[in-house]
């Protein structure tokens with residue numbers, strides 16, 4: 135399924151989504167469920183005043199980061215915007231450290247100094263957590279530049295939203311990435327809204343997989359609610375970039391169930407629309423149904439559910455009791 | 471174990487809300503993500519979703535209850551095999567009479583909203599002197615800064631068909647911070663324009679439209695995002711009149727919330743007053759009261775120059791008296807004495823005024839009479855008013871949330887050194903935000919911002935007391 139570069143047209147996703155082994159299904163189920171439960175807990179803790187500021191939940195979009203993660207190799211980098219909790223958990227960052235950053239405690243990934251939108255882990259090659267819409271796109275292209283420079287075989291997986299896709303620097307980055315054949319996979323998480331603005335109210339070209347066509351960057355539209363489709367597309371894109379053929383665009387068709395942030399009443403869409411997505415396309419329910427069909431029992435899944443709850447409750451407990459940063463931290467890490 | 475469902479906070483500044491409706495009934499089974507109830511805040515109606523699974527055992531706060539404090543238990547969820555009789559229901563009380571919301575983690579958790587410095591958490595109770603611009607006997611109406619800004623735009627749009635508003639979420643969403651509420655309904659989509667997230671592009675378009683003679687009001691969702699567009703603000707808007715030898719003017723307002731919000735971290739919390747203050751060709755306005763917000767925004771829209779209009783998110787909900795006049799327009803470039811005093815001059819603007827006025831009140835109790843100047847406009851700066859005051863007091867302290875180096879306070883100090891050195895009895899001191907990016911942690915954020923105590927300390931230092 136190699137994309138043909140010269141035509142730069144939208145590559146059709148393969149008919150028939152590849153199947154997962156039982157182990158892959160179980161892995162995807164567990165990882166997506168961890169994000170779901172973590173985010174629900176974060177929402178609850180926000181409601182209790184333990185988490186402040188903005189808090190952008192990833193609920194509904196779990197298949198995107200998990201499918202991509204299943205396709206990535208050790209050493210590949212990840213960078214994203216402010217809706218970042220799912221991406222961090224997917225890279226294997228600890229629930230405790232992420233949750234403690236949300237509560238602004240010293241055990242958080244940024245020692246409590248970054249917050250929900252700004253976390254990093256050099257160990258997991260996770261480069262943040264960025265609050266300025268579109269900013270991560272140039273940065274992610276720069277990670278690709280470094281990979282190219284060092285010829286280290288790694289690919290930068292650069293995530294951004296449908297709203298971010300309208301920022302000018304995205305196209306400046308596309309041009310350079312293609313011009314210099316940088317190993318970058320641009321993952322556009324099209325969840326249909328940028329805050330209260332639906333895609334068709336903000337975008338002249340709503341097929342985001344075509345957004346690279348004038349630069350000859352191949353793109354695909356992917357069912358971002360189906361973790362198997364995401365993984366398969368991720369593998370194609372990563373292989374393409376890794377072979378030195380340049381950047382690749384994956385438009386993930388996905389959906390966020392919650393408001394943009396905690397204080398968004400989400401009046402711009404109907405309850406029916408949200409409900410339809412939840413009942414008919416939920417990424418976790420899809421895997422769950424296949425698992426049950428394949429002979430896994432309700433009890434087996436209940437056991438996984440309980441384990442995940444345990445992890446999340448432990449993270450919440452840690453993040454609640456871990457002390458705030460020492461006041462001296464105010465003046466550290468400013469310059470070296 | 472039965473699990474309490476608590477009244478949630480839905481924004482960093484929410485303290486209580488109304489429980490408008492229960493969607494689930496006692497005895498209903500609930501799954502994570504199910505909508506349990508609807509609550510209403512001053513800004514919006516929101517749904518409360520279940521996080522835990524079980525049976526809705528007991529509703530503790532009836533629908534229709536007003537002013538339910540954040541963190542009050544509103545219902546109990548029972549796990550498998552539990553029954554409602556196990557629940558000893560605490561009587562639900564509205565916020566006024568409720569004991570402090572029980573925090574399950576009272577030991578380590580900061581109090582909700584701890585990040586909002588106490589000096590600014592509540593509407594100011596300090597008194598401000600009447601504005602000499604307002605004729606005596608004028609009827610006053612109480613309104614929020616948010617409403618005053620909206621009214622200013624609406625009035626100017628009614629008056630002049632060339633005025634339009636453009637920005638992210640300004641129309642259908644009614645403004646991310648609800649400043650443009652109702653404008654789409656009154657003026658239609660042609661004049662209230664929702665843009666994509668493309669600050670550099672739409673700021674430049676705004677400047678181009680202004681070059682062609684329209685009078686755009688460009689809203690930045692916050693001024694942090696204007697950094698994407700700052701090239702057009704400076705290189706295009708500020709310099710065109712000069713570069714064209716006076717042929718092409720650029721009558722445009724760039725407005726939006728500036729400065730620290732609460733707990734939003736380093737990229738979303740900074741004060742740009744000093745940045746724009748540096749630029750010849752720009753006017754920079756930063757009001758504190760609702761009356762000034764209204765009178766100065768109207769002036770900014772009429773001004774033939776580019777005006778950077780710096781609002782403050784935390785002040786949006788504060789209420790003030792606003793004169794009820796058909797056309798209340800204030801002069802740009804004129805400071806206002808907010809409080810008279812003879813011992814020391816405090817100079818501030820925008821949210822900095824909350825610290826300055828509170829400090830002045832405290833100082834009065836200690837026998838120090840501070841004169842508080844609300845600069846209102848940063849550029850052109852009303853230096854004569856500051857000097858007049860310093861002639862009287864001989865001492866001066868500036869108060870701002872921005873960073874110290876090359877801050878607005880630094881400019882005031884330099885002006886006083888050059889023009890009022892002989893009147894000074896002590897060095898001028900600056901109270902500023904700390905010289906660090908804004909941290910997220912509640913305790914560090916509080917430390918990073920100026921405080922009333924720091925203002926008092928600075929005043930004691932310059933008055934040698």
Ligand SMILES: Cc1ncc(C[n+]2csc(CCOP(=O)(O)OP(=O)(O)O)c2C)c(N)n1
Pocket residue numbers: 217265266267268294295296297298299323325327328329394638667669691695698
């Ligand atoms: C430069 C900039 N402009 C505006 C904002 C405010 N803002 C934050 S998120 C957002 C919507 C982004 O939508 P999208 O890219 O679709 O991502 P999603 O939130 O749907 O994940 C906006 C306008 C910002 N953070 N940065």
Ligand SMILES: [Mg+2]
Pocket residue numbers: 295296297323324325326327328329
């Ligand atoms: Mg989106």
